[in-house]
Amino acid sequence: MMQVAEIVVDVPTMQTNRPWTYLIPKSLINILVPGMRVVVPFGNSNRQIQGFVVTVHESTETAQLKPVISVIELNPVLTPELIQLGNELANRNFVFMVSMYQAMLPNVMRAKYSKQLRLNQPDALKQPEVQAMFADRDLVDFNAGDVDMALLPALKAYQQQGVLDVVYQVDNRAKVKLVRMITPLLSTNEYDQLRHALRATAKKQARLLTYLMKLGSNPQSTTQFEKQAGVTANDIKVAAQKGWVEIEEVEAYRIPKLVEPIKQTTPLTLNSEQQDAYDQIVAAVNGQTNHVFLLEGVTGSGKTEIYLQVIAQVLSQNRTALMLVPEITLTPQMVHRVKGRFGSMVAVMHSGLSDGERYDEWRRVKRHEAQVVIGARSAVFAPLDNIGIIIVDEEHESSYKQEENPRYHARDVAILRAKYHNAVVVLGSATPSLESRARAQRNRYTLLRLTHRALANPLPTSEVVDMRDVIKQGGDDIFSDQLLKKIGDRIDRNEQSVLMLNRRGYANFLMCRQCGFVPMCPNCDLAMTVHQDTKRLECHICGANQPIPNECPMCGSDRIRPYGTGTQKVEEQLQIRFPNARIIRMDVDTTRKKGATDRLLTQFGQKKADILVGTQMIAKGLDFPDVTLVGILNADTTLNLPDFRASERTFQLITQVSGRAGRADKKGEVVIQTYNPQHYAIALAKQQDYERFFSKEMQIRHTWRYAPYYYSVQIKISHQFENQVAKAAYQLVEWLRNKIADDTIIFGPAPTTVRRMKNRYYYQILIKFKHDTGLEKALTELMADAQNLSKDGIQLAIDREPVSLI
Ligand SMILES: Nc1ncnc2c1ncn2[C@@H]1O[C@H](COP(=O)(O)OP(=O)(O)OP(=O)(O)O)[C@@H](O)[C@H]1O
Ligand SMILES: [Zn+2]
Ligand SMILES: [Zn+2]
Numbered sequence: 174m175m176q177v178a179e180i181v182v183d184v185p186t187m188q189t190n191r192p193w194t195y196l197i198p199k200s201l202i203n204i205l206v207p208g209m210r211v212v213v214p215f216g217n218s219n220r221q222i223q224g225f226v227v228t229v230h231e232s233t234e235t236a237q238l239k240p241v242i243s244v245i246e247l248n249p250v251l252t253p254e255l256i257q258l259g260n261e262l263a264n265r266n267f268v269f270m271v272s273m274y275q276a277m278l279p280n281v282m283r284a285k286y287s288k289q290l291r292l293n294q295p296d297a298l299k300q301p302e303v304q305a306m307f308a309d310r311d312l313v314d315f316n317a318g319d320v321d322m323a324l325l326p327a328l329k330a331y332q333q334q335g336v337l338d339v340v341y342q343v344d345n346r347a348k349v350k351l352v353r354m355i356t357p358l359l360s361t362n363e364y365d366q367l368r369h370a371l372r373a374t375a376k377k378q379a380r381l382l383t384y385l386m387k388l389g390s391n392p393q394s395t396t397q398f399e400k401q402a403g404v405t406a407n408d409i410k411v412a413a414q415k416g417w418v419e420i421e422e423v424e425a426y427r428i429p430k431l432v433e434p435i436k437q438t439t440p441l442t443l444n445s446e447q448q449d450a451y452d453q454i455v456a457a458v459n460g461q462t463n464h465v466f467l468l469e470g471v472t473g474s475g476k477t478e479i480y481l482q483v484i485a486q487v488l489s490q491n492r493t494a495l496m497l498v499p500e501i502t503l504t505p506q507m508v509h510r511v512k513g514r515f516g517s518m519v520a521v522m523h524s525g526l527s528d529g530e531r532y533d534e535w536r537r538v539k540r541h542e543a544q545v546v547i548g549a550r551s552a553v554f555a556p557l558d559n560i561g562i563i564i565v566d567e568e569h570e571s572s573y574k575q576e577e578n579p580r581y582h583a584r585d586v587a588i589l590r591a592k593y594h595n596a597v598v599v600l601g602s603a604t605p606s607l608e609s610r611a612r613a614q615r616n617r618y619t620l621l622r623l624t625h626r627a628l629a630n631p632l633p634t635s636e637v638v639d640m641r642d643v644i645k646q647g648g649d650d651i652f653s654d655q656l657l658k659k660i661g662d663r664i665d666r667n668e669q670s671v672l673m674l675n676r677r678g679y680a681n682f683l684m685c686r687q688c689g690f691v692p693m694c695p696n697c698d699l700a701m702t703v704h705q706d707t708k709r710l711e712c713h714i715c716g717a718n719q720p721i722p723n724e725c726p727m728c729g730s731d732r733i734r735p736y737g738t739g740t741q742k743v744e745e746q747l748q749i750r751f752p753n754a755r756i757i758r759m760d761v762d763t764t765r766k767k768g769a770t771d772r773l774l775t776q777f778g779q780k781k782a783d784i785l786v787g788t789q790m791i792a793k794g795l796d797f798p799d800v801t802l803v804g805i806l807n808a809d810t811t812l813n814l815p816d817f818r819a820s821e822r823t824f825q826l827i828t829q830v831s832g833r834a835g836r837a838d839k840k841g842e843v844v845i846q847t848y849n850p851q852h853y854a855i856a857l858a859k860q861q862d863y864e865r866f867f868s869k870e871m872q873i874r875h876t877w878r879y880a881p882y883y884y885s886v887q888i889k890i891s892h893q894f895e896n897q898v899a900k901a902a903y904q905l906v907e908w909l910r911n912k913i914a915d916d917t918i919i920f921g922p923a924p925t926t927v928r929r930m931k932n933r934y935y936y937q938i939l940i941k942f943k944h945d946t947g948l949e950k951a952l953t954e955l956m957a958d959a960q961n962l963s964k965d966g967i968q969l970a971i972d973r974e975p976v977s978l979i
Contacts, residue, residue: 175235176202180224182215185269187957192227196238205229205241208249208256210282212242221340222286225274227256245345248539250278252556254593261589267956267971268579276579277554279532285344288315290328290337297336300327315339349536350529352425353395355409355418361386367417377408385417395420426533429526438513440482447475450621454483457597458490458561465588467568467613468601470623471632471861472832473796476601477507478627480564481514483599484545488518492561493544495590497583499570500524500549501790505771506778511547522548522555525767550575553583553590560594563587567793568600568609569825571976580972584609603832603863604825607874610867611881626836633803633834633841635859639850640807651738651746656804656844660747663802664754664783668839670802671795672786673830674743675810677760678713679705681737683721687730692722698929703735705745706762715931743786743806751784759787792830798837803830808847808855815926816977817879820854824866827858878918880974883941886952887975889925891968895934901967902936905955909940912951917942933968939975 179192195213197205205211205226213224221242226249251259251274259273275283292311298304302324306313313320320328331337359367368382384402393401395409413420443451450468457464470476484494498507503523512519520534520543537543539556546555550573553563565573565584573583584600591598600609600618613620626632638653648654663670682700684691691700694712701710703721711718725733735742744758757773764770777785778797785791785800811822827845835841847855857866875882890905892898902922909919918941925935942948952971959969 174231174233176205177230177232177235177238178205178211178226178241179228179230180211180213180226180241181270181274182213183223183271183275184215185272187269187960190263190269190271193224194232194238195224196235196240197229198240201241201244204247205244206249207253208251210245210250212245214239214242225251225256225271250282250539250556252558254590255554255556258554258586258589258593262579262581262586266580266973267952268581272579273581276551276575276581279528279535281348281528281532287344289313289340290315290320291340292336293338294336297334298331300324303327303331312340348529348532350425350427350533351422353420354392354423355395355398355413355420356392357385357388357390357417358419359385359417361389364417377404378411380404381408381412382417385412426537427527427530428533429521429530435509435512435516437516438510440485440514441475441478443478443482444475444627446623446625447479447627450623451479451482453619453621454479454562454597454599455486458483458487461561461595463592463595463597465591465598465600465612465618466621467605467609467618468599468621468623469605469610469613469863470601470603470621471626471863472603472829473626473628473630473632473836474603474623475627476566476623477510480566480599480601481511483562483564484515487561488515488544490561492559492596493557494546494562494564495552495555495557495560495587496545496547496564496566497553497573497587498547498549498566499572499793501572501793503547503549504774504794506774506796507794508547511545515545518543519545519547520555522546522552524549525770527767550583553586560590560596562597562599563591564599564601566601567829568602569604569606569821570793571822574974574976576972576976578970582974604828605863605867607821607867607870608881611871628837630835630838630840632861633831633843635831635843635845635861637845637847637850637855637859640846640848643846651743651806652750652804653844653846656846657750659802659842659844660751660754660784660804664751667780667799668801669777669780669782669797669799670784670804671791671800671830671833672743672747672784672804672806673789673792674738674740674786674806675789675826676737676739676807677741677762677788678702678711678739679741679745680735680739682735683710683733684736685725685728685730686732686734687725688728690725690727690733692719692726696930696932697927699927702739704762705741714927738806740786740788747784747786754784755782756784756786757782759785759791761788761790764790789826789830792826792833795833796836797833799839800833801835801839801841803834803841803843805830805843805845805847808845808858809849812849812852812854817874817877818976820852820870820873823852824854824858824863824870827855828861828863831858831861878941883918883943885942885974886940886948887972888938888940888955889935889970889972890922890937891930891933891935892966893933895928897965898934898936898967901962901965902938906938909938909948909951913940913948914942914945917945917948 176197178195178197180195181192207226207228209226211224212221215222255277263270263273290313292307364382364386368379371379381402381404412418454466468476487494508521520538522534546552565587568584575581588598612618638655643653660670680703682691683703692710694701694717696717697712697714699714701712704711708721709718710721724731740758740760744756757777759773808827812819831843834843853869890902906922920939922936922938925937962969
């Protein structure tokens with residue numbers, strides 16, 4: 174009997190997508206446990222790769238097995254729960270196991286490989302240049318530019334003779350930050366005596382001793398010590414050699430910083446609706462029953478306060494809490510609210526952190542030093558033990574779905590994890606997704622409703638402005654008079670306005686008035702967006718950019734002009750109309766730098782600006798008491814998308830951004846500018862009537878057989894040449910037709926809305942079904958086949974419940 178380990182290796186292909194058995198060498202017996210990262214040999218060449226141990230057991234058939242080479246760290250990085258979850262998700266979402274495991278870990282744990290040349294037989298080296306290369310070493314880094322490419326033929330020949338080997342090494346990039354700490358070893362008295370014994374010329378040592386007397390027995394970092402004592406690193410080294418102090422390296426955490434200090438807060442007294450919701454959730458928490466609640470509460474109804482009090486209850490039982498929020502609402506304001514209640518028990522996880530910060534927050538959770546995690550999508554994999562509650566705020570947000578491989582929906586993952594821990598899930602939103610609301614209708618989830626705002630102030634009143642009339646009367650196509658007047662009033666009253674336009678840049682596109690030419694992206698079938706701040710045209714799909722031409726490249730005319738409106742133009746035009754107004758613009762372009770969102774929102778919160786202009790990133794979560802006006806400049810941008818969720822998106826967006834107005838004691842107003850005033854999504858958003866929207870939209874979904882009545886899977890397929898992708902797509906549909914159930918519906922193949930992206934042509938196939946095991950089997954087969962297709966240059970992606978059909 175020998176100890177063996179089942180290991181999933183870092184080779185994301187269909188053939189390798191299973192655990193492989195390895196022998197555990199004597200030195201690693203009792204050390205190797207499931208969840209650990211290891212280095213193993215793989216393939217005929219035995220190159221070294223990273224693997225994840227999934228099980229350890231005994232076996233008699235071990236003759237053929239290769240041994241594990243080493244462990245990457247001594248503690249497992251995945252818990253048994255996460256391993257099981259990873260397998261389940263891989264299976265369901267047509268993803269490789271190893272890709273799923275890696276998605277659960279901080280970026281720095283993604284393996285990097287380096288290639289090295291190892292000299293085996295020094296005496297066999299005859300060529301002088303190669304001899305020179307190995308003059309003082311027998312390992313040469315292949316990636317670092319150490320190797321003269323002219324030597325490649327010679328190296329290859331030596332490799333074939335066995336003189337040289339190419340070895341692959343797994344680099345561990347997960348680095349702990351170390352700080353050098355200095356600890357005084359002697360008493361104040363002893364330091365004093367030493368100082369008196371010094372020669373008069375030993376000025377620096379005297380200074381060092383004087384400082385040590387002040388420091389008492391407290392350790393201090395060497396950098397701080399140097400600065401405050403006015404000594405050098407060398408002086409400290411001498412002191413250590415003399416036994417005056419001890420220097421050691423200790424681990425330090427990189428904790429993400431905020432502009433403003435955290436203010437501690439205490440629980441508010443809940444109003445009766447809040448209390449009722451709280452009581453039901455806490456009853457489930459106390460009973461440790463796995464249960465899902467849908468908390469449908471109008472904007473500003475105090476959902477966040479309920480979350481905080483439920484978390485407090487869970488913590489009092491020594492269990493842990495996970496709170497997910499969409500990336501764009503994981504604002505410093507939200508972090509302040511959670512840290513204000515739970516202080517250093519909180520770990521924050523989102524993409525705005527540096528790799529080091531993310532790794533350290535992850536370690537704090539892993540070591541049980543943080544019991545509350547607040548984070549965006551991928552935080553759903555936080556290595557928490559003993560979870561009592563999982564909150565998914567703004568549960569309707571499409572950003573919870575990871576759109577690239579490995580695809581997963583954080584809301585689904587949250588529900589799976591809660592099942593494992595017998596924990597409670599709270600899905601919260603003012604505008605729940607149709608899917609979740611429908612489940613509540615069928616009592617799969619418990620519906621909890623908050624129908625009014627927490628502070629007894631009413632919801633804002635909304636006005637819809639028909640922009641067709643405005644244009645007919647020769648008005649401005651960006652701002653209606655009604656909106657301008659209201660903005661002016663706010664400036665006079667020293668209140669604030671929020672204006673949303675869902676398009677960044679200056680203008681949609683550039684067009685020549687003479688010949689009609691529109692500059693297109695060279696890689697995509699999409700007009701390039703005008704950016705006035707950088708004076709460039711930019712493709713919003715692939716990022717390609719070029720200078721804005723002064724004359725038309727086709728006909729030479731200088732009458733080439735920007736068309737349409739983006740946030741930059743809104744800012745510019747607003748400044749012309751209100752020269753004294755202070756305006757902050759928030760979009761991808763102004764928030765790219767680390768900490769920029771925090772800075773801009775802090776400024777707005779401190780009333781250093783009158784108007785906040787932005788894309789949908791300002792629509793959710795913001796809670797500023799002096800915002801009394803919200804303007805939606807073009808409510809139709811999301812409505813016109815060719816997607817069955819267009820109405821739902823539009824309703825959600827208008828309702829959410831409207832909810833930013835009048836959240837404290839001042840009354841709020843909303844102006845909705847639209848070219849489709851009669852559309853039910855806009856009319857019902859004006860009334861903030863979610864329940865009516867829900868029943869209307871459910872009828873439409875039923876008629877057209879969409880979610881939540883049908884499940885859907887999208888297959889996206891692409892190739893460099895359009896005829897190839899079309900052919901493959903039609904063949905695929907033919908193949909599928911023989912495998913699916915009678916009531917399963919296939920749409921397409923059809924080219925995607927933007928036909929060519931990044932120099933590839935895209936086709937899509939949409940499949941709608943109720944229950945279809947034949948289809949499930951076909952899709953698994955297809956995933957295996959994707960690898961063969963990729964040999965012909967065809968890429969294929971299977972997306973369960975796609976959130977965007979564009
Ligand atoms: N019980 C309460 N007593 C007093 N103030 C409260 C209470 N509950 C919430 N508030 C306050 O009401 C405001 C709105 O609450 P909160 O931001 O939690 O609402 P929300 O439902 O999460 O809003 P949204 O969905 O619009 O982001 C906040 O300023 C909050 O401090
Ligand atoms: Zn022209
Ligand atoms: Zn492009």
